[in-house]
Amino acid sequence: MFYWSNFSDFLNMGGYALYVWGSYLVTVLVLVIEVLRLRSRNRALRKTLISEFNETPKN
Amino acid sequence: MTIIGLIIGLGIAPTDHQQGNSYRIIFIHVPAAWMSMLIYVVMAFWAAIGLIFNARLASMLALSLAPTGAIMTFIALWTGAVWGKPTWGTWWVWDARLTSELVLLFLYFGFLSLHASIDDVRKADRSAALLAIVGVINVPIIYFSVKWWNTLHQGASISLTKAPTMATQMLSGMLIMVFAFWMYSIAVALYRCRTLILERERHTTWVRETV
Numbered sequence: 001m002f003y004w005s006n007f008s009d010f011l012n013m014g015g016y017a018l019y020v021w022g023s024y025l026v027t028v029l030v031l032v033i034e035v036l037r038l039r040s041r042n043r044a045l046r047k048t049l050i051s052e053f054n055e056t057p058k059n
Numbered sequence: 060m061t062i063i064g065l066i067i068g069l070g071i072a073p074t075d076h077q078q079g080n081s082y083r084i085i086f087i088h089v090p091a092a093w094m095s096m097l098i099y100v101v102m103a104f105w106a107a108i109g110l111i112f113n114a115r116l117a118s119m120l121a122l123s124l125a126p127t128g129a130i131m132t133f134i135a136l137w138t139g140a141v142w143g144k145p146t147w148g149t150w151w152v153w154d155a156r157l158t159s160e161l162v163l164l165f166l167y168f169g170f171l172s173l174h175a176s177i178d179d180v181r182k183a184d185r186s187a188a189l190l191a192i193v194g195v196i197n198v199p200i201i202y203f204s205v206k207w208w209n210t211l212h213q214g215a216s217i218s219l220t221k222a223p224t225m226a227t228q229m230l231s232g233m234l235i236m237v238f239a240f241w242m243y244s245i246a247v248a249l250y251r252c253r254t255l256i257l258e259r260e261r262h263t264t265w266v267r268e269t270v
Binding site: 013016019020022023024026027030031034035038041042045046049052053 | 083084087088091126127130133134137138141142144145243247250251253254257258261266267
């Protein structure tokens with residue numbers, strides 16, 4: 001079923017390992033960074049909002 | 060879904076007889092390039108709605124889409140460069156397709172920095188919307204650039220009008236990756252939009268009750 005006969009062939013990508021894995025790695029990296037940054041921004045915002053609301057009593 | 064797409068793309072699909080295994084970059088290059096154009100159109104649409112009907116949520120949605128669109132454009136350019144090196148022998152050429160995609164990246168940057176440079180959010184929404192709407196003209200230029208000009212970039216492998224010129228396994232692997240990129244983009248843009256809503260509506264009582 002698989003095109004590759006063994007795992008090291010798969011890693012080698014027919015000699016194009018640097019290009020293929022280089023593009024995949026950067027893609028994954030960029031997407032992971034985007035999600036992590038967004039999550040920390042969301043959490044920080046919630047934190048400041050909660051502390052703001054706790055300081056000022058509900059009117 | 061991404062995992063299935065990657066298994067088919069990297070593991071099962073046969074090799075391209077012209078390009079060898081370097082073509083496996085296609086499974087992220089093409090979805091990212093499609094998303095970069097699609098997100099731009101959607102972003103400009105919501106920006107226009109926000110401009111015309113003065114709808115705050117539409118403008119927020121447009122602003123939420125922009126960073127993800129820029130990232131997709133970057134991925135398309137990056138993987139294209141890394142693919143171009145072994146295939147064309149160069150990282151970059153000033154070819155119509157490549158140049159117009161680069162212009163798209165700058166349009167995203169322009170949208171974001173214009174928005175960030177204006178303090179009044181609604182004013183920023185409106186100015187950035189104008190930029191986005193004018194920039195839409197670039198999207199058909201990217202799409203048809205391989206037809207209009209004689210470019211180094213190959214023509215479309217898939218079109219709605221004729222049968223795709225690729226093996227079934229390559230095609231299925233790629234389409235699954237396209238859907239995976241869709242899902243990713245929608246999820247991230249909506250998450251960013253939720254954050255933006257909280258930021259902008261922080262003085263309302265419902266935010267106070269929600270957080």
